[in-house]
Amino acid sequence: MKSLALALLLVPVPSLANPAPQLPMKFTLSVQQGAATRTHQLLLLDQSCGSVSEKSASHEDMIDVCADLVQGEIRLRVTWAVRQGPSEYKTKWESLVARKGLVEVGRVGGTRLKLEVQ
Numbered sequence: 001m002k003s004l005a006l007a008l009l010l011v012p013v014p015s016l017a018n019p020a021p022q023l024p025m026k027f028t029l030s031v032q033q034g035a036a037t038r039t040h041q042l043l044l045l046d047q048s049c050g051s052v053s054e055k056s057a058s059h060e061d062m063i064d065v066c067a068d069l070v071q072g073e074i075r076l077r078v079t080w081a082v083r084q085g086p087s088e089y090k091t092k093w094e095s096l097v098a099r100k101g102l103v104e105v106g107r108v109g110g111t112r113l114k115l116e117v118q
Contacts, residue, residue, distance in 0.1 A: 022046055025074060025099070026118035031061050033084045033111050049077075059084045063113070073098055080105075080113050 024043040029052060031038045040052040042065055049066040059082070066077040073096045081090040089111045095103050099117050106112035 025067055027065060027067075028114075028116040028118065029063055029065070030114040030116075031063075031082055031111070032106075032114070033059070033082065036084075065115070070096065074101075074117060076103065076115070078105075078113075078115065082111055082113075084111075 022045045024045055027042045027044065029040045029042065031040075036059075038054065038059070038061060040054070040061070040063065042050040042052060044050050044065065044067045046067070046069045049064065051065070052061065052063045054061045062079075062081045064079040068075045075094065075096055077094050079092045081088065083089075089107065091105060091113075093105060097103050097115075097117055102114065102116050104112060104114045
């Protein structure tokens with residue numbers, strides 16, 4: 001009986017303590033205001049958040065993105081604020097998007113945010 005128990009203990013088993021590493025999700029964020037387009041990139045792991053902030057005398061971008069993998073799709077939670085000169089635009093939204101997917105939000109004919117998942 002001792003030899004049987006010992007043989008079972010020596011069989012290799014995948015380690016539950018070391019799960020496979022997560023692949024990061026790469027996001028390209030493009031802010032379009034008039035003829036100007038500003039492009040930012042973020043890398044996020046599952047169940048994480050990141051932010052992009054850019055400020056100059058003429059404009060300001062503030063984008064917060066949270067991403068969770070949900071049954072093969074990515075659940076996004078985005079808060080976005082942009083300023084160009086005296087004009088400001090703010091929005092907060094959630095969406096499901098597939099890898100290699102695209103979400104575009106903003107004012108029709110105005111300021112837009114395009115979020116692409118690589």
